[in-house]
Amino acid sequence: MKKILVTGANGQLGRCINDAAAEFPDLEFVFVPKEKLDIQEANSLKDFFRKNHFSHCINTAAYTNVEKAESESDKAFAINSEAVKNLAETCKENDVVLFHISTDYVFDGTKKSPYLETDLTNPINVYGASKLKGENYIQKISNKFFIFRTSWLYSQYGHNFLKTILKYAEEGKPLTITTEQTGTPTNANDLARALLQVIAQDSKDYGVYHYSNSGETTWFGFAEEILRQTKKLKDTNLAKTNHYRTFAARPEYSVLDNTKAQNKLKLKYIDWRESLQSVLEKTVINL
Ligand SMILES: NC(=O)C1=CN([C@@H]2O[C@H](COP(=O)(O)OP(=O)(O)OC[C@H]3O[C@@H](n4cnc5c(N)ncnc54)[C@H](OP(=O)(O)O)[C@@H]3O)[C@@H](O)[C@H]2O)C=CC1
Ligand SMILES: Cc1cn([C@H]2C[C@H](O)[C@@H](COP(=O)(O)OP(=O)(O)O[C@H]3O[C@@H](C)C(=O)[C@@H](O)[C@H]3O)O2)c(=O)[nH]c1=O
Numbered sequence: 001m002k003k004i005l006v007t008g009a010n011g012q013l014g015r016c017i018n019d020a021a022a023e024f025p026d027l028e029f030v031f032v033p034k035e036k037l038d039i040q041e042a043n044s045l046k047d048f049f050r051k052n053h054f055s056h057c058i059n060t061a062a063y064t065n066v067e068k069a070e071s072e073s074d075k076a077f078a079i080n081s082e083a084v085k086n087l088a089e090t091c092k093e094n095d096v097v098l099f100h101i102s103t104d105y106v107f108d109g110t111k112k113s114p115y116l117e118t119d120l121t122n123p124i125n126v127y128g129a130s131k132l133k134g135e136n137y138i139q140k141i142s143n144k145f146f147i148f149r150t151s152w153l154y155s156q157y158g159h160n161f162l163k164t165i166l167k168y169a170e171e172g173k174p175l176t177i178t179t180e181q182t183g184t185p186t187n188a189n190d191l192a193r194a195l196l197q198v199i200a201q202d203s204k205d206y207g208v209y210h211y212s213n214s215g216e217t218t219w220f221g222f223a224e225e226i227l228r229q230t231k232k233l234k235d236t237n238l239a240k241t242n243h244y245r246t247f248a249a250r251p252e253y254s255v256l257d258n259t260k261a262q263n264k265l266k267l268k269y270i271d272w273r274e275s276l277q278s279v280l281e282k283t284v285i286n287l
């Protein structure tokens with residue numbers, strides 16, 4: 001039986017994988033939050049892997065605060081790069097297939113059509129650079145790995161753009177949202193299911209893949225759709241801006257081309273608007 005370690009299990013994606021696990025009764029899971037297993041601690045990792053016999057590891061542990069990363073670069077690189085190196089080495093020593101999640105922010109956003117896995121990476125913020133270094137370690141160390149680059153994750157869990165918008169609307173705060181970036185909002189529950197499908201089908205097509213929902217929009221477009229679907233659009237003071245000030249630069253265009261994962265891994269893609277509807281309909285969102 002396949003035995004899967006999920007690191008960073010209390011994070012947004014970790015919790016979505018926990019929910020999706022019920023749809024995969026043939027897979028055995030061990031969910032460990034940061035408090036139980038810190039991936040920065042190489043010795044703890046080695047002990048943990050020695051005591052358990054995992055076939056797969058899904059690494060959802062990461063430093064994900066894009067704004068703060070600009071002033072906490074050491075911390076971002078320690079978690080997103082150096083700790084990922086530890087994990088890749090430990091997986092290799094134990095013959096464990098590593099599933100790692102990366103980001104659209106490895107690209108600089110100057111392209112005008114969806115990014116392919118083979119396109120040149122060139123991060124323009126600290127978070128993106130730290131994630132790219134983590135990817136590079138895995139590619140160097142590991143021979144059994146899947147790196148899934150995804151974008152604009154949201155769900156009923158954790159801190160994310162969907163929850164920020166709903167909270168502001170609930171509180172009656174005016175919203176000013178940028179049109180400066182175009183990408184694809186991705187339901188983390190869809191990504192969770194896709195990861196487990198790849199494990200269940202025992203794919204050996206290792207490598208880098210892009211996985212997002214389909215379609216594209218701006219952050220303003222995403223906010224507008226959230227308010228439209230929750231019938232709050234009329235009562236919310238929503239405005240566009242093309243000068244939203246942030247510490248971190250973000251890629252102007254970061255839509256991911258999903259063709260490789262569709263062809264090789266047989267993953268299905270779901271329109272981002274439909275997927276948003278399913279999150280809003282099926283789940284209670286605690287703000
Ligand atoms: N969120 C997004 O929009 C996107 C995310 N991604 C990638 O997807 C993955 C999952 O993201 P998401 O679930 O949203 O992120 P979250 O920040 O919600 O979850 C990450 C989890 O990792 C934990 N963690 C941090 N440091 C360590 C450590 N040293 N050891 C073990 N656990 C640790 C965090 O704990 P704590 O909070 O206590 O620090 C948190 O529980 C990440 O790799 C991220 O880079 C890619 C594209 C978009
Ligand atoms: C809160 C807010 C943000 N914005 C802008 C800032 C930014 O350009 C954009 C998104 O802001 P956020 O800080 O929510 O998102 P950000 O942290 O940039 O999200 C990223 O997270 C990492 C982890 C990833 O890997 C990326 O794929 C992406 O999802 O919206 C507004 O215009 N108005 C607002 O009120």
